[in-house]
Amino acid sequence: MKDKRRFSVLLTALAAATLLSSCGGTQGSSDSGTTLTVMGRKTDMQKSYLASIFEQYEQATGNKLEIIAYEDAEFEAKAAAEFNAGHVPDIFMHFHSTGLNAFGVDEHFLSLNDEAWADDLTDSARAYCTDKDGDLLGLPFWESSVSGCYYNKTLLDSLGLKPAATQTEFNVLCQALADVGYTPICWPANGCSWMPQFALDPIFADDPELLERLNHHEISFADIPAVTDMVQWVKTAADSGWFGSDYLRCGWDDIGPALTSGEAVMTFIWDTWFYTDFAGDGKYTVDDFALMPVFMGTADSGTYEGGNLNMMMVNKNSAQLETALDFLAFCATPENYNKAFENIATVSCFKGQTTNIQSRMVTEAKASIEANERVSTATSKIIGYNSENMTDALNNMLCGMTDVTGCVQQMDEFRIREAGLQGAEGFPAVTPDAPAQ
Numbered sequence: 001m002k003d004k005r006r007f008s009v010l011l012t013a014l015a016a017a018t019l020l021s022s023c024g025g026t027q028g029s030s031d032s033g034t035t036l037t038v039m040g041r042k043t044d045m046q047k048s049y050l051a052s053i054f055e056q057y058e059q060a061t062g063n064k065l066e067i068i069a070y071e072d073a074e075f076e077a078k079a080a081a082e083f084n085a086g087h088v089p090d091i092f093m094h095f096h097s098t099g100l101n102a103f104g105v106d107e108h109f110l111s112l113n114d115e116a117w118a119d120d121l122t123d124s125a126r127a128y129c130t131d132k133d134g135d136l137l138g139l140p141f142w143e144s145s146v147s148g149c150y151y152n153k154t155l156l157d158s159l160g161l162k163p164a165a166t167q168t169e170f171n172v173l174c175q176a177l178a179d180v181g182y183t184p185i186c187w188p189a190n191g192c193s194w195m196p197q198f199a200l201d202p203i204f205a206d207d208p209e210l211l212e213r214l215n216h217h218e219i220s221f222a223d224i225p226a227v228t229d230m231v232q233w234v235k236t237a238a239d240s241g242w243f244g245s246d247y248l249r250c251g252w253d254d255i256g257p258a259l260t261s262g263e264a265v266m267t268f269i270w271d272t273w274f275y276t277d278f279a280g281d282g283k284y285t286v287d288d289f290a291l292m293p294v295f296m297g298t299a300d301s302g303t304y305e306g307g308n309l310n311m312m313m314v315n316k317n318s319a320q321l322e323t324a325l326d327f328l329a330f331c332a333t334p335e336n337y338n339k340a341f342e343n344i345a346t347v348s349c350f351k352g353q354t355t356n357i358q359s360r361m362v363t364e365a366k367a368s369i370e371a372n373e374r375v376s377t378a379t380s381k382i383i384g385y386n387s388e389n390m391t392d393a394l395n396n397m398l399c400g401m402t403d404v405t406g407c408v409q410q411m412d413e414f415r416i417r418e419a420g421l422q423g424a425e426g427f428p429a430v431t432p433d434a435p436a437q
Helices: 013-019 048-061 072-084 098-103 116-120 123-128 153-159 167-179 197-205 208-215 225-239 252-261 321-331 334-340 360-364 366-372 387-398 404-421
Strands: 028-030 033-041 064-070 091-095 146-152 183-185 264-270 289-292 304-306 310-314
Touching: 033 072, 033 321, 048 064, 048 321, 048 334, 064 072, 072 098, 091 098, 091 321, 116 321, 123 304, 146 153, 167 183, 197 208, 197 225, 197 304, 225 387, 225 404, 252 264, 289 360, 289 366, 304 366, 310 321, 321 334, 360 366, 387 404
Parallel strands: 033 064, 033 091, 183 264
Antiparallel strands: 028 033, 091 310, 146 264, 146 289, 146 304
């Protein structure tokens, strides 16, 4: 998933209490119609657009939705226990990540390739929800975004500088800004993630076989030169002053003030952040910003990251299979999803989505995004990947505790240990209390 996603939850406590149940129920019929069970994380179920579509469905059909919502920290374990006990819900909500493997995708979930609404999904949304065999796993009913390098176009224009189209141009741009006293990239290292997926995604999106070999523990990060290229770029950028002088103490809440004041010119972030978190009392506003790709040493033309999407998946063994499919079709009807997503800051997941708030920046960069966007690969499909662990390894290097080679080695150690904790096949088993490398 994307790092530090902090979209606002608009659902009231009363509505949440009405919709959420902390324990499972039985499938079957209610007095007024069919009851479908929907299982997911509690905070996910509190999204206002889900509350809207659930309410629309119940009112329109007379059917009922029994929401089985587990606390976030307990969700994976409790949901897996329910599956293992044979209590599989009609609708299961999960991100397309390696964590989904615990729920028996082939055994439990129906391929949705032939559903009429599938053609209404945007290319990036459909790609995110499709497995390596080409099966559409779920309906992405979720908020989305485009992550990239957001830059102060007004400031660049005033300095006679242009946005970059290649890695070389980006490096030159960063140095030019540093030379005249600006912080080229606001990069908060204190308690935040370095978001290395920007560099890793192009490596594995362009070479799926490499990802398979990594996930089967046949090779490591150290065997992939491009991973070292990423780490070297981060070190070079830091040593060159492209992150400023105080980036190791810079936190999440420092990004807005740094950008609005003009102290920092660029940051790697997602567009909807400008609507949910962008704040600061300064010279520049969202109207002064534009979007170009992220360059981190591994893709010469740069890259963007598409949103991580929560999917509605259908239990193919459900006694209410047709009703469950009808529910997804209801959710995927333009009139219904446009009502649910009205005034929500999100990139469209549906081609017919019109009522959501889409940023000017993404719209203006459409051609570049289409040419360079990758579905998030590193965060969702690398077994053992953990952005916080990757960040720890990078920060250890930047604090002088190790060098580039040692940093890559530590990234491998963290990833392999995490895979062992998850019980991933082919990786050495690790007990939770075992010390980190």
